[in-house]
Amino acid sequence: MIDNTSLIRIARQFRFEGRVERIDALGAGFINDTYKVLTAGGSPDYILQRKNHAVFPDVGSMMQNIVAVTDHLKRKVEAAGGDPLREVLTPIATLDGEYCHVDEQGNFWAATLFIDGSVTYDRASTPHLARMGGEAIGRFQTMLDDFDRPLHETIKGFHDMRHRLHQWDASLAADAAGRRRSVAREIEWIESRRDEMMRFWQMIEQGVIPRRIAHNDTKISNILFDGDGRVLCVIDLDTVMTSSSLIDFGDAIRSYTNTAAEDERDSGLVAMDFSMFEAYTEGYLFSRGSSLIDSETDNLAFAARYITYEQVLRFLMDYIDGDTYYKTAYDTHNLVRTHAQYALLRSMEQQYSRMQLCVKRGVTHRE
Ligand code: GN1
Ligand code: MG
Numbered sequence: 070m071i072d073n074t075s076l077i078r079i080a081r082q083f084r085f086e087g088r089v090e091r092i093d094a095l096g097a098g099f100i101n102d103t104y105k106v107l108t109a110g111g112s113p114d115y116i117l118q119r120k121n122h123a124v125f126p127d128v129g130s131m132m133q134n135i136v137a138v139t140d141h142l143k144r145k146v147e148a149a150g151g152d153p154l155r156e157v158l159t160p161i162a163t164l165d166g167e168y169c170h171v172d173e174q175g176n177f178w179a180a181t182l183f184i185d186g187s188v189t190y191d192r193a194s195t196p197h198l199a200r201m202g203g204e205a206i207g208r209f210q211t212m213l214d215d216f217d218r219p220l221h222e223t224i225k226g227f228h229d230m231r232h233r234l235h236q237w238d239a240s241l242a243a244d245a246a247g248r249r250r251s252v253a254r255e256i257e258w259i260e261s262r263r264d265e266m267m268r269f270w271q272m273i274e275q276g277v278i279p280r281r282i283a284h285n286d287t288k289i290s291n292i293l294f295d296g297d298g299r300v301l302c303v304i305d306l307d308t309v310m311t312s313s314s315l316i317d318f319g320d321a322i323r324s325y326t327n328t329a330a331e332d333e334r335d336s337g338l339v340a341m342d343f344s345m346f347e348a349y350t351e352g353y354l355f356s357r358g359s360s361l362i363d364s365e366t367d368n369l370a371f372a373a374r375y376i377t378y379e380q381v382l383r384f385l386m387d388y389i390d391g392d393t394y395y396k397t398a399y400d401t402h403n404l405v406r407t408h409a410q411y412a413l414l415r416s417m418e419q420q421y422s423r424m425q426l427c428v429k430r431g432v433t434h435r436e
Pocket of ligand 2: 286
């Protein structure tokens with residue numbers, strides 16, 4: 070925990086308007102630590118974030134990505150008559166004109182403008198919210214279609230199954246926390262699906278599914294909504310990189326459709342809510358359908374299984390490694406997450422033909 074005096078000292082390193090009055094811890098991210106900086110009088114408030122340097126080896130490059138992408142998005146929003154300060158994240162520079170401050174302990178800090186009147190959700194409470202979320206990610210991707218500067222790879226092989234399975238094999242071999250034997254059944258969940266998951270990734274490697282710029286972490290809590298359930302702004306741009314549009318769709322489905330929390334202990338409560346799937350798909354195809362090629366729409370439904378499988382793998386791998394990546398609140402937290410995420414994957418597998426039909430209907434509808 071960082072004490073308030075240190076936080077205020079760090080906040081002073083940024084070009085904030087107004088005097089800092091209070092700093093509150095915020096949000097429940099799995100990776101970074103997030104704070105809200107409240108300023109006196111009518112000055113804007115800010116978000117201050119300690120970026121996880123163990124997860125992001127080059128925070129400077131990551132901030133370069135974020136500045137370049139938000140510049141581009143702001144131009145698009147402005148051209149469309151929108152409000153770039155509310156509809157796009159605004160990174161705030163440090164007194165030195167950088168976008169990242171390194172404190173005495175070697176922690177990396179970055180700041181953005183706080184967007185007033187915004188609400189976040191951990192789960193989609195209504196299909197309307199899911200539809201709006203789908204539309205927003207579709208718009209986000211479309212605005213980045215003509216972004217033509219190279220982006221740094223902030224996390225190597227983030228959604229690359231070949232890379233993930235390499236890491237997985239190494240984790241099993243190392244068995245760093247001595248937990249491997251206790252999770253033989255769970256390991257089998259991963260092993261038995263290796264081939265089908267690699268087949269999907271190979272389509273991206275071979276260019277059958279085109280590489281495009283994507284957000285890569287589209288869970289619902291990374292979207293700011295207004296009080297009426299409309300999307301204000303897509304946040305958490307740490308992983309904006311080249312991957313595939315399908316990855317964003319899949320990761321959103323993984324989160325919007327879950328009937329329970331990501332760490333629900335009773336995995337019997339976890340399932341994919343089909344009405345949320347339908348609504349998200351409808352919204353996404355509404356704003357994105359006309360930009361996608363057939364190989365993308367054909368594999369959209371599978372992308373949800375792909376990303377959910379990847380998430381089972383990542384939670385289980387972190388448990389086997391001894392909880393070195395995700396924040397955990399108790400000893401078996403990553404194992405509980407593994408079980409809950411696996412229940413979601415099973416539910417998707419059971420509803421897969423319906424999911425495919427729904428995408429097909431949506432696509433035909435748009436033509
Ligand atoms: C992490 O940082 P946060 O909470 O937005 C993770 C995602 C996972 C997610 C699981 C950089 O997201 O990939 O899907 O947790 N981000 C990173 O909830 O690893
Ligand atoms: Mg994140």
